[in-house]
Amino acid sequence: MPVLTRLLGLLLVLVVLGWLVFVFVTGTPYALQQLVNGVTLGMIYGLIAVGYTMVYGIIGMINFAHGDIFMVGAFLSLIALIALSSLGVTSVPLALALTLLFAAAIAALYGWTVERVAYRPLRGSFRLAPLISAIGMSITLQNFVQVSQGARVKPMEPLLPGGISLLNDPDFAVQLSWMQIAIVVTTLAVLGVFTWIVTRTPLGRSMRACEQDLKMAGLLGIDTDRTISLTFVLGALLAAVAGLMILLYYGVIDFYIGFVAGVKAFTAAVLGGIGSLPGAVLGGLLIGLIETFWSAYFSVQYKDVAAFSILVIALIFLPTGILGRADVEKV
Template identity: 45%
Template sequence: MLRILPFLALVLLLSGCGVDADQEMLCRRLIPAFDGGPVTGLSAQAIAEDRRVVRIDYRAGGQAHWIACRFAGTAMEEGRRTLAAVATDRTGWLREMRFAMLMQWLRIKPADAAVAGDRPERAGPTRWTPVLFLLQQVINAATVACVYGLLALGYTLVYAILGQINLAMGELTMLGAMMTAMAAAGLGMAGWAGWPPALLGVLALVMGFTAVQGWAMDRLVFRRLRGVRSHTPLIIAVGLSIAYQEGMRLLHGARDWWPAPVLTGRHELLSDGAFTVTALSAQFAILALTAGLYALLWGIIQRTAFGRAHRACTDDVAAAELVGVDVNRTVAATFAIGGGLAAAAGAVIALYYGGVNFFTGYLIGFKALAAAVVGGIGSVPGAMLGGALLGVVETFWSAYFALAYKDIVAFGLLALFLIYRPQGLLGQARGRGD
């Protein structure tokens, strides 16, 4: 058995895949149906929220475009070569009649028609291929970890000071994602879609708006429930979550929003001829954004009057109030900061993954809460550590095992931590002052 284990590990490494080559090639063959001129700068990625969707980014006529193909199964399931739906940045998801016409066009189109930029035939796997694939998954996991980490910070800041979980925080992420998608559409019409200052302006606007939403949540709802020692605040949070979802659905409909891709430059880091480790410019930007926001938050908590007040309220709210700390102002500012961080996570989802809708914050919110609990809810470093751990688990499971069980594994991890280490990795088991 010991001799077989290394061989099984190698098989697992070789069996995982990022973007299925057959799915990518089929999706590329559809591009001439929408763009007749030369096509360059092609890059493919699988959508994290639905691995059945392959998205191809490309340039045609000097402009950036994308096409997304949804298949009946992932690379590890039946139906992986059966095309189920197609979307583009200009049409959205095609309606049934247009999709049927596209399928008819695909059957008529010669199978060997080439798209500029198609990948040449690659060499067979080498002994370094599994290592390079592993490194690629680490890079992919870093982006997912940033999303979970930013939202987990919002959860952990509020819990640290109140001992209550605001389940509506995920809907602030949804709000940030939807606003970013709509703003990105406006920038695209103005020709500023890829201009970094414009993107930073959108990020600041969205974070400011959701910060006000977070402040309003505390001022209008949670402040009135500050002394309640029942499940009422939790029930109110669930109600707020549903209200945000339904409000967004009624205002903007249930359709998905797919912003035009930004910072799509692809950088080849390592290669053995059979597999190339790549990273997008957007991934570097996401890592820099997350690191900057975390460093800013750490500095605020450690070196400002608000940070001292927050730490005092975290230790004992009653004692902090006795020594002159304005608890109401501190809690309201905490809700605002948490809302801004949630919006940053939503902006990353919208601009990097796409496909946002009124339901985007539901599952993401619960997963970020799982990350906060695993890392130690109430601990700022623990929130980032939990996000990193959950991102690694999800990404590696998706790459090496059956994708359908990804969420079961994520929430199973939460259950194990709640059973065997309720305080999380960096949390502390302690009582709270009244």
């Protein structure tokens, strides 16, 4: 059975790779465009996925409200952008930087509050209680935004129109918009800072210690409550950045975007191997690419089905994800 599973998995990977080669050879520009779009979208998913994977790594729970923190981040960005433009800030980079700071700060406060109110009292309690509490928080945040900001879709004019053409084929020009460049650059910068925090700072060390063994870390004098709080804050920061990105990229948001994006980002985290930070980004990129290619070549309606099916298939063949630690069954 394991041999058969492995063979099937290998076959599947080969088929997908073969198909990709075929697509790239037969229609290079179109496929290249999808690659660019997929990477952009994947970066955003990766940013959200990091929040899931960090929290899961430390306290072993799905922070169901994380997708909604992302949604709140998008709304905060929208509010900040409108406020800045009405205040007369015309420089786009300045507006973006200020918006990023504002949205990240307030979203971090949301992340902190959610942990403090809904999860901390349940620490050490049995496993399903925090999950239900998290689902409750997710519903609360969604409906809070719906009540406070209205149920309607919020459109926004593109902030950075235009871009550069990469490959000027007579039939199809590959567009790399400024927006996409901004998204990829910002995401990489944010992830760089984040990696530095996790690997080089005392906070990062406490986080990794808590991830290994929460109880032991506590015994060794690490303030675990504080570390967990800061993990939520960091996750929310990244989610808020993703929120700003999605607002800039799609130009429309509503109170419901958190759920689907959240599920997909969690899928990305699982696909990459939950608990692994590079895995989360890798998983995000994969989900973004799969979704984009599927929409471009097969069917837009079923793009979410594609993403979810990949999750199911991946878990059958790679139960611990791509970069996850093997979960050896101790007998």
